[in-house]
Amino acid sequence: MTSTQSIVDVRRAQDRATTKIAWLDSKHSFAFGSHYEPDNTHHGLLLVNNDDRVAPAAGFDTHPHRDMEIVTWVLRGSLVHQDSTGHSGVIYPGLAQRMSAGRGILHSEKNDSWTLTGEQSHSEPVHFVQMWVVPDESGITPGYQQLEIGDELLRGNLVTIASGMPEHRDATAISIQNRYAALHGARLEPGQSVQLPEAPYLHLFVPRGDVVLENAGALHEGDAVRFTASGGQRVTATAPAEILVWEMHAGLAAA
Numbered sequence: 001m002t003s004t005q006s007i008v009d010v011r012r013a014q015d016r017a018t019t020k021i022a023w024l025d026s027k028h029s030f031a032f033g034s035h036y037e038p039d040n041t042h043h044g045l046l047l048v049n050n051d052d053r054v055a056p057a058a059g060f061d062t063h064p065h066r067d068m069e070i071v072t073w074v075l076r077g078s079l080v081h082q083d084s085t086g087h088s089g090v091i092y093p094g095l096a097q098r099m100s101a102g103r104g105i106l107h108s109e110k111n112d113s114w115t116l117t118g119e120q121s122h123s124e125p126v127h128f129v130q131m132w133v134v135p136d137e138s139g140i141t142p143g144y145q146q147l148e149i150g151d152e153l154l155r156g157n158l159v160t161i162a163s164g165m166p167e168h169r170d171a172t173a174i175s176i177q178n179r180y181a182a183l184h185g186a187r188l189e190p191g192q193s194v195q196l197p198e199a200p201y202l203h204l205f206v207p208r209g210d211v212v213l214e215n216a217g218a219l220h221e222g223d224a225v226r227f228t229a230s231g232g233q234r235v236t237a238t239a240p241a242e243i244l245v246w247e248m249h250a251g252l253a254a255a
């Protein structure tokens with residue numbers, strides 16, 4: 001469903017729900033887990049945008065997912081992924097990862113890369129953003145994909161990280177099972193700017209640094225903006241920053 005009313009809805013970092021325990025500091029842009037908000041369940045096709053920090057030697061034990069496209073983007077540190085399809089590996093900054101839960105998958109995510117690499121254990125937390133979008137077909141075969149996206153490519157440019165949109169088939173990006181959605185990212189130095197795409201739904205998230213959004217003002221680390229029937233604005237860094245942008249050409253009812 002496409003809305004014709006243009007809306008730019010700024011959501012501040014401090015207004016997010018938080019799950020904080022000994023090993024996890026997780027901030028939720030949308031209703032998640034025990035933090036149920038009936039008026040904040042999604043935007044467009046995006047259901048989850050979790051900003052997570054996990055302590056070393058800790059993480060999420062094996063748990064199930066179904067009928068969800070899960071994209072993980074690491075900002076600092078490293079995260080070990082293992083799943084029931086036999087995939088295992090270390091995700092680090094610049095390595096995009098997608099897991100298609102399909103008809104059912106089990107996986108774990110932990111900050112213990114030394115168990116796979118044989119290197120010495122470390123004391124650095126891992127900081128990552130995990131995003132869930134609905135697939136446009138249920139019950140697909142579970143799958144996994146990862147792709148290195150070079151730092152030089154991301155610097156000063158809005159680059160497609162993950163997409164199911166037909167126009168991105170030739171782009172260097174991981175694929176997701178939704179033809180109406182794409183994730184873009186950029187790393188910006190002060191003064192650098194990028195232009196947002198236009199779409200029925202956009203979601204801009206600032207996981208690191210400070211930027212200014214044209215006609216909306218300053219955005220700081222952890223802030224987000226939900227656009228409806230909008231786009232085309234410029235985002236300019238005022239400090240070293242990273243942004244993640246979901247471009248969505250359908251809403252949940254049309255997925």
